[in-house]
Amino acid sequence: MPRIDAELQTPGRRLRSEGKKTAILDAAESLFVSDGYERTTVDAVAARAHVSKRTLYNHFSDKEILFLRALSRVNEALLSTIRAAIDEELTTGRDLREALTAFAHRIVDRAFGSSDYLTFRRLVAQHQSVPRLPDAIRDRPLGMLEQRFAELAADGTIRAPRPRLAARHFTALTISLAQEALSDYEKQKDAAPPDLEAIIADGVDAFLRAYR
Template identity: 70%
Template structure:
């Protein structure tokens, strides 16, 4: 057999072995999801440093080798969990922008509804608040790239650019306007929720509502 024949004889079985059947692919994806679910719970309850790959594997009911095969190391597992939390926030923000900040709606009403929707749909999930606190308090915790973290703000920037183009707000710099709006409303509400959860207290809905309403009024005084 010539060298080409040997190459064929060697490589074909390997290629066949590497092909994943639909059933095998589903099982693989199921294991990945189980690992991320387990890791998310452990990172929230135990923190980043105290969570081990062994603990993640045990909770996900897979082998430690399986965790490494899918993700490589604990840092990558954490970043993939952060991406899931971030993706959920992006979906919420996108829907809120499209459905609340609509053309022709009273601007104060629209901005207030938008702020309330983000607070009511995002903050009740302990995941977002817990991971934000975890990342902000521990320097050793891996962080997503800024381009990923800033996706919600960039979407709001785009909508504010549209509002500026139609004369509804005066915003020569839509990105700065988006940052100011976020700082006056959502960020303040988030800080209150995070602080109160840390003290095992429940954030009052009336307090959150007041933060959003007052923040919207302050924003409009500056940008109208």
């Protein structure tokens, strides 16, 4: 077995290593967003992070892995926001309309308005050559909502024999429509802000007519 260098195992050394890793990811995320995947080089990331190219390669084997790790980090932050919204808004015993409305607003207001979401959207919206997260990771938000809807169906709160389809319908009727309205608003000059409250309210009404 290879000898383990005791110096590498000290808390101080590990802390410095993690600090460099974070600096590399911060630099990579910034450059991927500003310059794009194709134009961003490993040399540029190392220079922005104030580390050697060798140090960068000690943590990340190539640019594709670096991009995916940066994307995964942003995705994890978004997933935390979604998980908290599910746990704190879609609670047992709460009025269903109120719970669904609060959940949708929380995702739209906090997730879409966060720097994590803006970074995520800019990263995934790049050229087709940009590496993609595995489907299992990209489907996790829908999977979390599906699980909660399955619980609501089990206790009779909603009628959803196919909880995943119910989750897709709810997302399409509320969060996706709000996202589209925000995206259209960003592209238009002098346009009035979208009425997100009305979009979500109408979507929740449509969902409840189908599933309650």
